[in-house]
Amino acid sequence: xxxxxxxxxxxxxxxxxxxxxxxxxxxxxxxxxxxxxxxxxxxxxxxxxxxxxxxxxxxxxxxxxxxxxxxxxxxxxxxxxxxxxxxxxxxxxxxxxxxxxxxxxxxxxxxxxxxxxxxxxxxxxxxxxxxxxxxxxxxxxxxxxxxxxxxxxxxxxxxxxxxxxxxxxxxxxxxxxxxxxxxxxxxxxxxxxxxxxxxxxxxxxxxxxxxxxxxxxxxxxxxxxxxxxxxxxxxxxxxxxxxx
Amino acid sequence: xxxxxxxxxxxxxxxxxxxxxxxxxxxxxxxxxxxxxxxxxxxxxxxxxxxxxxxxxxxxxxxxxxxxxxxxxxxxxxxxxxxxxxxxxxxxxxxxxxxxxxxxxxxxxxxxxxxxxxxxxxxxxxxxxxxxxxxxxxxxxxxxxxxxxxxxxxxxxxxxxxxxxxxxxxxxxxxxxxxxxxxxxxxxxxxxxxxxxxxxxxxxxxxxxxxxxxxxxxxxxxxxxxxxxxxxxxxxxxxxxxxx
Numbered sequence: 001x002x003x004x005x006x007x008x009x010x011x012x013x014x015x016x017x018x019x020x021x022x023x024x025x026x027x028x029x030x031x032x033x034x035x036x037x038x039x040x041x042x043x044x045x046x047x048x049x050x051x052x053x054x055x056x057x058x059x060x061x062x063x064x065x066x067x068x069x070x071x072x073x074x075x076x077x078x079x080x081x082x083x084x085x086x087x088x089x090x091x092x093x094x095x096x097x098x099x100x101x102x103x104x105x106x107x108x109x110x111x112x113x114x115x116x117x118x119x120x121x122x123x124x125x126x127x128x129x130x131x132x133x134x135x136x137x138x139x140x141x142x143x144x145x146x147x148x149x150x151x152x153x154x155x156x157x158x159x160x161x162x163x164x165x166x167x168x169x170x171x172x173x174x175x176x177x178x179x180x181x182x183x184x185x186x187x188x189x190x191x192x193x194x195x196x197x198x199x200x201x202x203x204x205x206x207x208x209x210x211x212x213x214x215x216x217x218x219x220x221x222x223x224x225x226x227x228x229x230x231x232x233x234x235x236x237x238x239x240x241x242x243x244x
Numbered sequence: 245x246x247x248x249x250x251x252x253x254x255x256x257x258x259x260x261x262x263x264x265x266x267x268x269x270x271x272x273x274x275x276x277x278x279x280x281x282x283x284x285x286x287x288x289x290x291x292x293x294x295x296x297x298x299x300x301x302x303x304x305x306x307x308x309x310x311x312x313x314x315x316x317x318x319x320x321x322x323x324x325x326x327x328x329x330x331x332x333x334x335x336x337x338x339x340x341x342x343x344x345x346x347x348x349x350x351x352x353x354x355x356x357x358x359x360x361x362x363x364x365x366x367x368x369x370x371x372x373x374x375x376x377x378x379x380x381x382x383x384x385x386x387x388x389x390x391x392x393x394x395x396x397x398x399x400x401x402x403x404x405x406x407x408x409x410x411x412x413x414x415x416x417x418x419x420x421x422x423x424x425x426x427x428x429x430x431x432x433x434x435x436x437x438x439x440x441x442x443x444x445x446x447x448x449x450x451x452x453x454x455x456x457x458x459x460x461x462x463x464x465x466x467x468x469x470x471x472x473x474x475x476x477x478x479x480x481x482x483x484x485x486x487x488x
Contacts, residue, residue: 080364085369118324
């Protein structure tokens with residue numbers, strides 16, 4: 001039977017989503033070992049988004065096959081009982097045989113949360129990036145406009161060399177502002193390694209006036225990571241929504 | 245000069261507000277040592293509410309005297325720089341000479357946050373009490389009604405013996421419900437040791453049907469802690485608002 005598991009997690013203490021060994025401190029291996037403990041099977045899961053170390057998920061989806069005799073609701077209850085409290089099993093359902101969390105995904109949305117100014121935010125301190133200054137939101141929106149569409153995002157990717165395509169479609173970038181909060185939502189068909197964080201860092205440099213919005217066109221065209229902005233830190237980033 | 249300092253803090257890793265020694269892990273001594281480091285003076289602060297170990301504050305007020313030559317805005321900036329990130333300095337102002345954070349206070353509001361059901365809440369897990377079940381909110385509201393007013397709250401106090409008065413005025417108890425969230429707000433002129441948490445525990449036992457709402461009258465009258473309900477855990481409790 002094929003399953004679709006929806007998760008939320010606080011990525012603070014994990015080395016990201018993707019398993020690197022069999023007993024490493026990643027979210028994938030934590031879930032796989034928990035499923036193994038429950039079912040007695042050797043279960044491998046496929047996650048939709050490979051979140052980096054320290055990145056969170058409000059909505060992550062993974063798929064896996066199992067021959068367990070537990071019902072979905074029993075399996076969900078056991079997952080909630082055995083998973084650590086910073087990984088939440090939101091829902092579990094049977095999926096069509098060919099469903100695959102990453103390959104079947106139509107689009108993903110990431111949200112990046114920023115707090116400006118120096119007013120304390122003690123309860124959210126692990127879930128926002130505190131940015132010193134008051135960035136120009138309209139300039140950031142203008143800059144973001146140049147990134148929307150189908151482009152080669154090589155300049156916005158941390159991987160040094162890869163023969164794989166770095167062309168992706170960014171469907172939209174929405175920038176919301178409310179008092180000292182900024183939320184940047186990016187929706188697309190796929191994201192390269194560190195792509196969201198480099199885009200956010202570059203947009204913030206536009207917001208600070210260090211770059212002109214139109215520079216984004218030149219950066220895209222250059223395909224040169226060195227021309228883009230800084231990589232915004234992981235704790236402000238959330239995998240936010242997945243559409244199938 | 246007399247100062248009024250407004251704070252918010254995540255109480256998770258502290259042994260409560262009140263200093264127990266000179267180098268203990270309490271919020272009071274953390275702030276006093278930070279103020280001492282900034283001003284070079286030996287500063288003692290008075291807090292409005294003495295929150296227990298693990299209890300949080302959205303709004304705590306303390307007062308202190310200092311001869312520092314720093315302006316309020318400079319002192320606030322230095323506090324924000326030196327305080328740990330789980331203690332936030334919200335605002336600082338000069339206060340009239342006779343202002344005292346606790347003695348001048350007209351009323352305080354505590355908020356207790358509960359999540360029912362077993363849906364995960366990974367980002368709030370340290371700031372709510374997860375309660376297994378679906379308590380009857382109307383029964384809890386009826387029970388709360390018996391507590392409002394001026395009463396001897398000895399039965400809702402953890403201190404074994406004290407010659408001090410245990411009479412307090414509870415101005416109102418508001419119970420808000422939204423999906424799987426319950427917030428209980430208690431406003432009064434003062435609260436005894438563990439009083440909010442014992443009231444919340446007792447109300448939850450009413451909500452579960454283990455007690456009748458009218459029992460609250462008998463408990464009050466008994467002045468016997470053993471007749472009241474359990475002490476709800478600290479992580480759901482916030483000092484919420486202070487009125488002068």
